[in-house]
Amino acid sequence: MDIWKEQSVEARKGRWRALWELEDLPRPLWFVPASPMLTAAQMYGMQRLPMDELFTDRDLQFGISMTVNAAFEEMQRASYRDDFIPHLQPQMGVGVFASAFGCEVAFPPDQMPWTYPVIKAGDPADKVYELETPTVRSGLLGDMLDYARYFDEKAEHRYPIAMTDLQGPMDTAYLVWDSCDFMVAMYEHPAEVHYLMRLCTDLIKDFVKEFRRQVKEMVPAHFPPVYLPDGMGLAVSEDVMAVLSPSLWEEFSLPYVNELSEEFGGVLVHSCGNFEHQVPALKKVRGLRGINFGVSETRFDAIWEAFAEDTVVIPHCTAETLVADFKNAFEWVEYVLKRKTHNRGLALMVIPVGGNVHKTDRDIALGRPVDGFTDAPDFGDRIWELIDRYA
């Protein structure tokens, strides 16, 4: 099988394995981030449908995910021909791990779920010692394990099951403990911060192993929605590192990220903010398998220069920043491709904003007409033209 010519799922999986193994590739990988639940949530938002039901109704979540997958598979065949691997993913938002510590997660009808800290602003730092050690079924985590098994069985193992939203140890701790107090505690109560980080790390390790037991094929990546074979790493969100100094991140997060890396065969670090200042600290992560970042926030050149030789680099652009900083997806793709120096380890996450119509949350907020996510039927052709030109 020529994995670079065929478009079967197995061929595409082969291309992802080659990416993670840092083989020399004939072209970079590219994918439309067709994460079924995030896509469904976006659709619910656009159409003003009750988002709380989407996140709390297992059968609804499964049915819509299957519908989204079928639609994207059709678009993949007809237009994109990209490297995305459709999957299913149980989702209740960013707070599922925090919920295991007793955090309340609210499910508003018009928004993604909210998480309230259990250690509130002004609480004494030693309240951290009153937290019950969570189990893999505490809070909403039990539901996520059950959803995962249910999705896998009901789909008859047709799709891999991606990890539910896995905020890393620090991002989870930041949800458990009022965020401002948590950051101040790094200076004033470091022992308490480390105590919570230990609890979060142990919980994540135990949960991922339990999640693996529930399904036939686990993809240990919640975001970006990539195909990451089990055993080749674990995706962790490290958004908080964008607002920390390198020394604080090295002291309070790096040891725990390294621990996860050792346990799961590497880590794929995702962060939404500008974390360019953390590049030297990130170089100290043992087994850093990949980096995912927003090009509008963190400069592509800085990440490429630092990591392209030995780490997978996955740049992305959200619809909102895409429209603000680039005219459309094509301009953004060309921006990245012009700057790469080789194809090894490069995968572009491409939001299908076609150029003529862009529907962003801001448009919705201002009551502008919503015409659809993309109106460019030649979207795939135009991306491929760029990929081929710069291969």
Next chain:
Amino acid sequence: MEQLAELVKEGKAEEAAGRVRELLDGGASADALMKEAMIPAMEEVGDLFQQGKVYLPEMLIAARAMQGCMDVIKPAMATGGPGFLGKVVIGTVRGDIHDIGKNLVGMTLEGAGFEVIDLGVDVSPERFTEAVREHSPQVLGISALLTTTMLAMKDTIDALREAGLRDGVKVMIGGAAVRGEFAGEIGADFFGPDSTSARDFAREAISR
């Protein structure tokens, strides 16, 4: 004074408050402490933050030290001290519980000598309107992190207009998802990409 400024910059809250007490007991005026030590110290930290030389935790501990000093100074201000530069009401919009950016703006404004009335998070347009009516601030600061909650900024400004309060207050908006042009589109006066620019806008607003 220099020692006080250093303690604020380093975020040593207890020591800074203790130093304020010593200086007040020694005859220093609250006005001098603020103008010669505390405000310049916070401005320096704010500038370093804007330049990316210090980060959020360092900004927060400095701001808390400043707040601790203000708690000591406030009684002196109430008895004929310098008073506040002006008044600002801030809050995060309805449907949004993110507060770091809003807190940072509040702390920076307090550090610059403003009285800040913080309405918290998930604040309805009606509550913003009531607060403007009650406190008559020169500036209203509205924060939203999410693109999905940006509409609530427009709702808030519309509510102020309907209540006949819009012309009496300058409105600044901020938040990760917000861009400059959005401020004009919804009828706000200013978009602040960071807390320092919010502080500068507030200063400008009170000088008009």
